[in-house]
Amino acid sequence: MEILMELLNADNITMKFGGLTAVSNFKLKISPGELVGLIGPNGAGKTTIFNMITGIYTPTINKIYFQDRDITGIKPDKIAKAGIARTFQNIRLLENLTVIDNVMIGFHLHLKSNLASAILKFPNYVREEESIYHKSIELLEKVELEKFKQEKAGSLPYGQQRKLEIVRALATGPKLLLLDEPAAGMNPQETKELMSFIQKIQNDFDLTIFLIEHDMKVVMGICRRILVMDYGVTIAEGNPAEIQNNPEVIKAYLGVDAIYA
């Protein structure tokens, strides 16, 4: 079996909105099985990177490759089908749908039955529906959300909503999972659980994970490689130790004087 050397290759991409350059010359190669972190002050362009990878924005200059396939500018639903899933900074759940519906939709891209058999409830469709129902229950059990399956997603507490969003992303069967500030708004206990959860799903689902975070415990704790951005530019890349001692990084976060502190 051929092993891909790189799963994702962002090849020197730049994102401009009219006259404003949000991201310039971003280079990143992620190999299968990695857990890469992306940090930087607010407005550094981190979510923009995610948006480019998932097809919400098209890079103004240069291309992105996933499994050696050019995915630049491909629509988000096709990118999901290609194997990239993501969560959002400001959780985007389908609030008025039930918890289980939210997960079941994740399995849609694997459905084979056509519209007519869905409307008329042909046996092949019914079988598929049952199958994704059971798979969704399994996923929910992994995060202990199974008992809420018929509740409206919007009624869950914040921490549960975050877990649900991750589970929904897992339902799509991705190879690469992008997590946008998964620990936002969590207390230290929840954050610890999240960290082990992320490592667990990486193992269980054979995932490559790329995450944006502000919580340094999480980043330094689970990421083996970290990129730092500021004002749309990558200012450092390396392992946690290297990043913590990097003067540019300190300057970006704490200001020039902090280096001499």
Add this chain to the structure above:
Amino acid sequence: MKKQNEKIFTILALIVLGILVYLAENNLDAYKLRILNLSAIYVTLGVSLNLIYGFTGQFSLGHAGFMAIGAYVTTLLVLPPYYKEMIFILEPLVWPFTVMKAPFIVALLLSGLLSALVAILIGLPVLRLRGDYLGIATLGFAEIVRIIANNIPQVTNGALGVKGIPEFSNLWWTVGVAVFTIYIIKGLINSSFGRALMAIRENEIAAEVIGVSLTYHKVMSFAISAFFAGVAGGLFACLLTTIDPKAFMFVMTFNILIVVVLGGLGSITGTVFAAFLFNFSLEYLRPIEAGFNIGPIVIPSIPGLRMVTFSALLLIVILYMKNGLMGGIEFSWKGLARFIRKIFPNKKSSEGSVM
């Protein structure tokens, strides 16, 4: 409740409905039948609008346009050729419409299909728009359809319209189509496709990122909605026996929108209820125009008072009952059973047995 039981109840209900239709057709006068028929057509119109708006979240104001297409297609197919020659006095009817003729059901199907086709053509570019912008774009489309109908007398007889359409629409047809529409659209909603539509309604960006193709789902939903609107248009033509472009002005779409909002967005039950309520209210408000007394105050006969009162009542519902009159509840045999159990609890069920 077992799925078997639900199916049995549904079949029983349909039989009861059939009996009611039979009795109505054979005993009621033309006036009452007209209101019932119109209500049933509004059910089809309302449920189809609910599909694209209530369930998929796309604010389409173009329904009258699809109705118009359906109405004219059915009319041209259902009228005998010699008759068409006679009534097209502005300009002679153009071939091949002169020779076309089809049975009612074929005409209705073709009306629906043509409307759906137009919906696909229009939908592909226009469904990229969101919210109000989609609303006015589809409104523009419906108006364009109406204006075209007004300006191609060689196909539609222009502003004169077409009279003397055979009155094929009776309760069997209108209620039958309504039941069929509900069956199909309910089947759609309670399926993976329906789930995808609702996902789009809730959060388009999230839906896309999970792998739901926005274009496919929106356009399909729009086309199916237009199909039923077209069929309803055909039924409408064969109920009123005359059609002209003025019947498909924005008022028509607004009426259907009222029915959907009144019934509650995303509630098929509500739409059925509201369709009948709407048509019956309009009729029963007629006496207001003949003049009446409130105690010592004499209110003279004022034409138009009916519509003013109606619009005012409507505004009140819109302002104060945001989830429609039904509050967004959907009918189900399970729900009915639960409701009955609440009113008539017996020892066994109050011990908390699972249904």
Add this chain to the structure above:
Amino acid sequence: MPLNLFLQNLANGLSLGSLYALIAIGYTMVYGILRLINFAHGEVFMLATYFLYYGFLIFNLPWWASVIIAIALTAITGMLSERIAYRPLRNAPRISVLISAIGVSFFLQNLAIVLFTGIPKSFHRPTFFKRIFQFGEIRIQSTLFASVIVSAIFLTILIYVVYRTKTGLAMRSISTDIETSRLMAVDVDKTISITFAIGSALAAVGGILWALRFPQLFPFMGMMPGLKAFIAAVVGGIGNIPGAMLGGLFLGMSEILFVAFLPALSGYRDAFIFAILILILLFKPDGILGKNVQEKV
């Protein structure tokens, strides 16, 4: 087309365009602040013409008094409709307010039928407005001058108000961010009422000029001009006041020139306008002058 005829059409287009512009401004102001397409704006325009008719022709008030009263009553109608039908839905989903606006529109139309009957009324112009000026072979009604001059005056006043007064600042602030404006002690309710008053007053002016040019009043007369004025606002950039003016002129010109160059298709003049709308929405939804506001993901 001979030059004279072309210039004649141009003049007509300018005149019609300035009427659309006056009405369009009302739409754009309300949309800018509330993100609402005020469907009832066309009816407000219609009511103004009837107020003028009753003032001038039924109660025999002097011209200037009828005009002022008509404008005032229209402004009040606008403010009332906001107060009754839109303010309660301020926090409801946008679609609810839109439907409410459509409801108000229909209510006002039917009210007009009840109050004024559906029979068209003829508006007899005061003699001054019947004068026709002749420039070579071009005949220009005095109403044309009136439209253009009056529109220009009001636009200037409006731009002054919006960009140089505190009220105007409040309006611009609300259109950017309503919650923050509230926190900054902007009286949101009052400012919105004023916006509706101004928008309705301008529509009233448009209505009066319209009645002078097309002297037939009927309850549904506001629908098409209202819709077209709205399209003008979109073409110019919805939410943008100079855009509304530009859009109005552009649309008026286009409509007249369309009929002038393609008289065989004159039945399609309205369809042409709707086609412009759809094209603009598809290719340049922010209009000619509009700003590009992307949804943050």
